[in-house]
Amino acid sequence: MARNAPLLNVITLDAEDIDSLKEFYVALGWPLTVDEELKVFELRGGVLALYPVERLARDGHAAPERGRNGIRFALEVLVGEPSEVDELAQCVERAGGRVTKPPVDADFFEGRSCYFCDPEQNYFEVAWAPPDNLIFAAARRAASQTG
Amino acid sequence: MARNAPLLNVITLDAEDIDSLKEFYVALGWPLTVDEELKVFELRGGVLALYPVERLARDGHAAPERGRNGIRFALEVLVGEPSEVDELAQCVERAGGRVTKPPVDADFFEGRSCYFCDPEQNYFEVAWAPPDNLIFAAARRAASQTG
Numbered sequence: 149m150a151r152n153a154p155l156l157n158v159i160t161l162d163a164e165d166i167d168s169l170k171e172f173y174v175a176l177g178w179p180l181t182v183d184e185e186l187k188v189f190e191l192r193g194g195v196l197a198l199y200p201v202e203r204l205a206r207d208g209h210a211a212p213e214r215g216r217n218g219i220r221f222a223l224e225v226l227v228g229e230p231s232e233v234d235e236l237a238q239c240v241e242r243a244g245g246r247v248t249k250p251p252v253d254a255d256f257f258e259g260r261s262c263y264f265c266d267p268e269q270n271y272f273e274v275a276w277a278p279p280d281n282l283i284f285a286a287a288r289r290a291a292s293q294t295g
Numbered sequence: 296m297a298r299n300a301p302l303l304n305v306i307t308l309d310a311e312d313i314d315s316l317k318e319f320y321v322a323l324g325w326p327l328t329v330d331e332e333l334k335v336f337e338l339r340g341g342v343l344a345l346y347p348v349e350r351l352a353r354d355g356h357a358a359p360e361r362g363r364n365g366i367r368f369a370l371e372v373l374v375g376e377p378s379e380v381d382e383l384a385q386c387v388e389r390a391g392g393r394v395t396k397p398p399v400d401a402d403f404f405e406g407r408s409c410y411f412c413d414p415e416q417n418y419f420e421v422a423w424a425p426p427d428n429l430i431f432a433a434a435r436r437a438a439s440q441t442g
Contacts, residue, residue, distance in 0.1 A: 153324075153325060153326060153338040153339050154338060154339065154383070154421075155338070155340045155341075155373040155374075155434060155435075155438065156338040156339065156370060156372055156373075157339075157340035157434055157437060157438055158370070158371035158434050159368055159370055160371060161367075161368045162367060162368060177300075181433060182429055182433065186429075186430075188430065188433050190433050190436060191301060191303040191437060192300050192301065192303065192304075193302045193304035194302075194341055194434075194438075195433045195434050196303060197371075204366055204369060207396075207410070207420075208366050208369060209395045209396040209410060210365050210410065210412070210418065212367075213362055213364050213416075215361075215362025215364065215367075216360070217358060217361075218357050218358035218359050218360035219309065219352050219355050219357040219358070219359060220308075220309060220362075221307060221308045221368065222306070222307045222351060222355060223303060223307075224305035224307060224344075225302070226301060226302040226305070227301045227302075228301075248356045248357050249355055263354070263355035263356060263357065270368075271355055271357065273307070274301075282329055282335065283305060283335065283342070283344065286328060286329065286335050286337050286342045287302060287304055287341075289337060290338060290340055290341050291304055
């Protein structure tokens, strides 16, 4: 269905303190593959990039948004087993992130999830769900349509 | 390299006016595959989801961030031809988005790009670059490691 759609699997986060933010993701065990002014972490399916806030704003001809008071978006981290939700939550805390919703069996879908934010208040949902879950199915379909 | 990393190819944006925001992405021609309280657009490689701001905040045990004064992150839309950058920019304007940086040949990489924001100030960079571009190469590698 999406074969003619553009490729959308990279998000660039602006970073106030890019070195500290990089270290947070390194501590999660995420693979850092570009470590220049732009930092690139390659996960399965998608890429998380970090770029200094003033540079991103200048590049986009926009003002930087400095509000860091809550959730604005969530990156979904989809894991293969329920126990990985708990393991990643523990890893986040050791790395200096904040688990805002401890791992629980989900209340409106079958599965297990938690939320955390990184040191600059970027939010992630870590989730496991059976293969027929709508979002998991969409993620896998999208990931398979990259040719 | 990232075979043991979690799957990261879904971003959920909070939406103040989810029906209007949905219509914006529909007008871009992006494939809407789930149209319930959660809206899901499936592109190649990744998934863009929309969810009401209060629901996302409640689900994540966080306050909603309502700042909409500038760029906080950029979703990278990678297209196959330089001309597609211009075509998508025109489509964005017709759909009620705002092109903040008109399409130009890029100044710090070989390629062509523009930036736009949707009606709720979520920023996108639309880019074309040759295959050896760092980000394009990372995006394609990540997209191929989804098994």
